Structure formats: C-alpha cells, structure tokens
Amino acid sequence: xxxxxxxxAIAFFIALGTCLVALATALNVSWMIFHWRQVVPxxxxxxxFGLLIxxxxxxxxxxxxxxxxxxxxDSFLNAITHELKTPITSIRLYLETLESRRLDDTQRRDFxxxxxxxxxxxxxxxxxxxxxxxxxxRSLRENWQxxxxxxxxxxxxxxxxxxxxxxxxxxxxxxxxxxxxxVMGSAEELRTAVFNLFDNAVKYSGKExxxxxxxxxxxLDTVSLRVCDNGVGIQPKELKxxxxxxxxxxxxxxxxxxxxxxxxxIVRSIARRHGGxxxxxxxxxxxGSTFTMRLxxxxxx
Numbered sequence: 232x233x234x235x236x237x238x239x240a241i242a243f244f245i246a247l248g249t250c251l252v253a254l255a256t257a258l259n260v261s262w263m264i265f266h267w268r269q270v271v272p273x274x275x276x277x278x279x280f281g282l283l284i285x286x287x288x289x290x291x292x293x294x295x296x297x298x299x300x301x302x303x304x305d306s307f308l309n310a311i312t313h314e315l316k317t318p319i320t321s322i323r324l325y326l327e328t329l330e331s332r333r334l335d336d337t338q339r340r341d342f343x344x345x346x347x348x349x350x351x352x353x354x355x356x357x358x359x360x361x362x363x364x365x366x367x368x369r370s371l372r373e374n375w376q377x378x379x380x381x382x383x384x385x386x387x388x389x390x391x392x393x394x395x396x397x398x399x400x401x402x403x404x405x406x407x408x409x410x411x412x413x414v415m416g417s418a419e420e421l422r423t424a425v426f427n428l429f430d431n432a433v434k435y436s437g438k439e440x441x442x443x444x445x446x447x448x449x450x451l452d453t454v455s456l457r458v459c460d461n462g463v464g465i466q467p468k469e470l471k472x473x474x475x476x477x478x479x480x481x482x483x484x485x486x487x488x489x490x491x492x493x494x495x496x497i498v499r500s501i502a503r504r505h506g507g508x509x510x511x512x513x514x515x516x517x518x519g520s521t522f523t524m525r526l527x528x529x530x531x532x
Contacts, residue, residue: 252287255280315356318349351394359493362423377529380414380454383422384446391429401440402429405459408446412454413529416505421526424501424509427494428458428522435462435520453507454528459521465513473511474499498524 325342328334334342385404392402414421432442441461448454465473469480477492499509507526513519 249291252284255283255287315353318352321349322346356491359491359497362493362497375416376418377413378416378418378421380412380421380456380526380528381408381410381446383418384425384444384456387422387425387429388444391426391433395433397433397440402433402442403444405443405445406447412446412448414454414505414526415529416526420501421505424498424524425456427498428456428524431494431498431522432458432460432462432520436460437462448528452528454526456524456526457521458523459519461519463520464516464518465511465520466516467513470511470513474509495522498522502526 325346329339329342388402388404391397392399395402429442429444433440436442439461443457443459445457445459446454447457465480472478473480474495476496478496479492495509495511502509502524505526507524509522509524512521512523
C-alpha cells in the first residue's frame with residue numbers, strides 16, 4: 232500500500248486513540264482503588280468510563296473505515312485515470328501518424344479498427360461509471376416487464392465473444408437451453424449485469440480461457456446464472472468484498488487487468504434491485520472462481 236501524508240495522519244489519530252484508551256483505563260482503575268468505599272461516585276465513574284471507552288472505540292472504528300474508503304477511492308481514481316488516458320493517448324498517436332505519413336489502405340483500415348476499439352473502451356468506462364451511479368440511486372421500477380432471460384444471456388454471450396475475439400470453446404454454455412425463462416425487470420439493466428459477469432470472467436482468466444456459463448432453474452420461482460472460470464481465483468476473505476464499490480481484490484493479476492472496481496458492484500446492485508442476489512465462490516488463488524446471479528422467475532405453466 233502506498234503510504235501518503237493523509238494515511239500517516241489517520242494512523243497517528245488511531246495511535247492517539249489507543250493511547251487515550253490505555254490512559255483512561257489506568258486513571259479509572261486508580262480512581263476506583265482510592266474511592267472503592269464510596270458507592271455512588273464509584274458507579275457514576277464506572278458509567279462515565281464506559282461511555283468514554285465506547286466513544287474512543289467508535290472513533291477508532293470510524294477512522295479504520297475511513298482508511299479503507301480512502302484507499303478504495305484512490306484505487307478507483309488511479310484506475311479510471313488509466314482507463315481514460317490510455318485509449319486517448321493511443322487514438323492521438325494513430326491520428327498523428329495518419330496525418331504525418333502516407334499509408335496504404337490496409338494500414339489505414341488497421342488504424343481505424345484500433346481507434347474504434349479504443350473508442351469502445353472509453354465509452355465502456357464512462358458507461359460503467361454512469362451505471363454505478365444510476366443503480367445506487369434509482370429506486371423506481373420504471374418500464375419493467377417480462378423479459379426473456381435466456382435470450383439475454385445468449386445475446387450477451389455472442390457479443391462478448393465478438394468483442395473479446397474469443398472462440399466458442401473459450402466462452403460457452405455448458406448446457407444449451409432454448410426454453411424461455413421469464414424474469415420481471417429491465418432488459419437493459421439485466422443485460423448490463425450479465426455482460427459485467429462475462430467481462431469479469433474474461434479479464435481474470437489469463438491467456439488460456441475456459442469459461443462455462445450455465446442457466447438453471449433450481450425451483451419454479453428462481454433462475455440462476457452461473458459463470459465458472461479457470462482464472463486467478465479469490466481468497467475466501469475477499470469473496471464478499473469484491474462486490475463493494477471501487478473494490479479490487481489484491482491478487483497477482485490486479486495490477487495487470489484494466490478495470491474500475493465497479494463491475495461486480497453493478498451486478499449485485501442490479502440483482503438485488505430485481506429481488507435477487509449475486510455471490511462468488513472460489514477455493515483460493517489459482518483455482519478459478521464461480522459467480523452466481525439469482526433472480527425471481529415468472530413461471531408459466
């Protein structure tokens with residue numbers, strides 16, 4: 232972790248709070264020894280001491296939470312700066328080359344294709360930030376209707392293969408489903424959640440990708456989407472944290488993978504907004520991960 236002046240200041244106040252707790256404890260014990268025969272002052276002193284300790288503990292907890300929040304925000308700012316600056320720099324470089332050099336048609340087409348990909352990356356980053364803000368503050372269920380969830384998963388799977396240049400054996404449905412599974416909700420939001428699940432699996436699967444997607448109905452009222460990858464895996468203590476806003480797990484690939492720390496936060500927010508949930512499973516680092524999103528299903532006999 233990079234130690235900044237702000238981090239040092241917060242650490243100082245945590246140490247100060249700890250010292251004050253120790254000092255207050257010592258003073259209170261001494262006071263109780265000298266006034267042990269006076270019941271009323273003893274009781275009042277004990278109550279005040281308890282309140283003082285509780286206040287100091289709450290202050291320390293608050294400071295620890297602030298440290299974590301600041302670290303996550305710093306990480307987000309670094310990530311978003313990289314995500315915005317890198318494609319802009321690339322586009323500028325190719326435009327300068329197109330302006331200053333004579334290129335044949337093949338080279339021009341390659342340059343245009345790369346610039347379009349960089350533009351898509353920029354647009355995707357902006358959309359992630361906007362979507363994170365929307366799912367956090369939106370409460371009304373506007374324009375909800377019955378949505379064919381099977382169709383959404385199949386469409387997003389094909390789109391992800393196309394965008395990431397993946398083969399059918401790298402990202403695939405482990406069990407083909409043609410039946411319609413209906414979910415009440417926003418097709419746009421559900422599409423975003425599914426895309427983020429696939430995108431996360433692709434990013435953290437390394438070079439040899441093997442990502443299996445499964446749609447199942449554990450019961451008449453539930454549909455479950457599972458995405459299993461052969462990627463870097465997740466430590467058990469990180470399984471809940473990775474769904475927090477701005478959070479990125481500190482595994483070996485975190486510094487090499489582009490991202491803002493918003494993708495899984497958006498997945499869980501959308502799932503819960505639709506009455507479901509999202510969670511992750513992993514046996515540890517290097518052992519792959521399984522991400523599951525569950526949603527209420529509209530059963531039609």
